[in-house]
Amino acid sequence: MAKIKVVHYVNQFYAGIGGEEKADITPELRVGTVPAGDALNKAWGEEAEITHTIICGDSYFGENMDKASAEIMEMVKSTGADMFIAGPAFNAGRYGVACGTIATNVKNTLGIPVLTGMYVENPGADMYKTQIYIVATKDSGAGMRDAIKKMAPLALKLARGEKIEASCVEGYIPNGVRVNLFEKECGAARAVKMLIAKLNDKPFVTEFPMPDFDRVEPNPAVLDMSKATVALCTSGGSVPKGNPDRIESSSASHYGEYDITGVMSMDGDHWETAHGGYDPVYVNEDGNRCLPVDVLREMEASGRIGKLHNKFYTTVGNGTAVLSSKAFAEEYAQKMINDGVDCVIMTST
Amino acid sequence: MKLELGNIIINDIQFTNEGSKVENGVLTVNPEQIKSLVLEDSNIESCEVFIARPGESVRITPVKDVIEPRVKVEGPGGIFPGWIAKVDTVGSGRTNVLKGAAVVTTGKIVGFQEGIIDMTGPGADYTPFSKTYNLVVKMEPVEGLKQHDHEYALRIAGFKVACFLGELGRAVTPDEIETFEFDNLVESAKKYPDLPRVAYVQMLQSQGLLHDTYVYGVDAKRTLTTIINPLETMDGAIVSGNCVSSCDKNPTYVHLNNKVIRELFKAHGKTLNFVGHIITNENVYLADKERSSNWSAKLAEYLGCDGVIISQEGFGNPDTDLIMNTKKIEAKGIKTVIITDEYAGRDGKSQSLADADPSANAVVTGGNANQVIVLPPMETVYGHLHFVDTIAGGSANNIDAHGNITVEIQAITGATNETGFHNLSAR
Amino acid sequence: MVKEIERAGLPVVHICTVTPISMTVGANRIVPAIAIPHPLGNPALDLEGEKHIRRCIVETALKALETEVDDQTIFDVKY
């Protein structure tokens, strides 16, 4: 089999160009490797080789994300590589986000296998771990050897399209896809060990993490509601009659964005619910029962609120579903911010 | 209380036309003796007996139960109290065990029954019973026998055969003797004042036909959560009536050799003080679930536990019991580790459990039961293969032209066992 | 979803029937709704009665947005 051609992405620091003062350098494609790439090449022997390295400053990437991304994509494409590797970024936040963003882009647009590595608390890990394989590294460059030891074999497997084993076997950050494996010890022995650790306040790793129950700090209160733009969102599935965007009744693959300019009330002649998670009769009769446009219009007229935002966002979500459509909300929250929304009323069934 | 298990290591099973016996690690069986024993029950029309050894190209399906042959040689009670023996308390004296042998019963009680044991090939890795020397007892009922009576007949026949084989080991000197001692609460507290106190909370499937478990002959759905001496469990107090969705159901063999109990005994007096075994049920009625989990928490507190291990049995609604038990026990300040399995979909991307709670922060998993496996054809099939396409984890037309069967591992007996009996897991 | 909106920097109030779930999903300002099939209405009432309760709920939601909170808070509706 021919040697696998790999292109490697690193920031200014790992290219040996400089630290923060050089973080604004623009993307550059070089033939050959940087030290991290040398280590990978050494680990691969005759199997694979980094032929090109792309270098970009972290600040430049962070501040010019779309442009930088497009430039880098062209560079990757021009090399004709079989695989793309970014980092490892360890605990460097902007570098981690850059590695995750570019690797995800490469995977989605060029369709070649990608791999990166970073510390589990790197913000890039949370953003991209469900989309690409991210090897879990230590929190600083001192963990380079360990990172290469995990990345090199996983990269080969990915490049060859081989079966990827469970996260604890391959060393990637758990990505939410459950993969079976045979443990050395039976479940009972593992349970007793875990309990002893838990009883002694020693660290232990659950084999099945419960869904995310983390919290976000509350944002400050709205100071002057009479000047505020209030947006409505719902997980109750409110849609125009006939459900033109075909929002699925459960586990929907997209969310709805609808204009309510001039709409005074969610009357049953024009609106309905796409939600399959409850008896739709009442909301189909009167959509204000789910999305209170009628009273907010009154409040807009009376000056209680500054303005009702002219778009609302809708998803179908069981109130009690353990999984939530996190990505949708991330996306439309950004849209609302860009549109100058000040606060949000989210209604759920 | 002290229990000795005298293990007679079995390295092979052979048929004979003469008397059945155990000699030099070989279990020699006269199949006619087995048949006449089974056919004592007028509800059973016919019986066939086969041998399945590790590594042989053999598939057994649908598996009804797996039972370890044993005999009580010293002390009160007998094997399978409430069924074969009287209800005298077991768990003391000596019991001889034909270690490495198992009785596997098979028979079609309902059309969608599964339970696959492959003795070789990829499927063999997923079942613990590919490593035992199995005496397979295949039984057909008399015409028109109702499913409840059919299940009962097969269950009892399995116990009878296991006792018959066990009896052959009565006079044999065991290769090894394992001794287990369980002190009462006061004594163990005196002996190990500084060790954390740990109990085992075992959830027993208890919902109806092919979903039942029995304790000293009592249907577990008609019990309140209670305390049992773990030695009683090790000595046959709990038996299985439970075989559908066989990946996470406990055959009788698993109760006899409950690994949570064994591991707790291993750690007892060293890193923890094993203070008790709480058995609770998994009923259909929600008020029963509330009540039973209240009692688990209350008894764990009553035993003065610092920690417990909770094991589940089955899929779906027991997730509710599991989370209730965990939340209520954690709320008492008692630390928990739970053992479950997952139904994360064939792609591993779906929600694994039907319930969740942040207090369940220490989980051991028996793996994703939806994982798909291709089982190549075996030279011999004992049982009814043509039912494989209508079973849990199977699907219509899942046997290809070469005889490969595509199934989810939920069809394989013991694959994702939730008492931590096997070593499959997931991440 | 509420959490993602909050994380993006927008103050958000969650009007929700199943308030414990709202707590679990990490909402900080929570207003209880009427019932799952009609969170901001009640078909048992006449149109004006229904609008009145809806007004009360939305008013409570606005008050919640006008209130500083440090932790998850449920704002009860006065009808």
Added chain:
Amino acid sequence: MALEFIVITNNPLVQEKFADELNVDYEDIPFRDVLCKVRDLIHKGHRLLTHPLSGSVKPHETPYKSVLVTTKPSTMDLGEVSIIENAIITADKFAEKFPNMPQSVKEDFQLIDCTLITSGIDAVLRR
């Protein structure tokens, strides 16, 4: 006072066995629709008495499901909402497997569902 309950079912055997003595709401509808019917009742304040994922036979593998709910609505119980909604999520993970099931297998599934709900009915009646 006896607890009044309805048996929501799509299982003809349950209908046949209990229709004379109990309040059985039988409809020939798919498995999922039974769960949705129960869900809508729970949302209206009927109390869920038996677990909708009773038994180990997987949703859609068995076409049959029977669930007990109270006849009269009271206050919606949040725990029960969670149970029924998660049951539907769980059921949706399993595709229908055997559209052309032989009658004998159908009858076996009917029997299993019937024994499961019978254990629930017994529990309610003897309370």
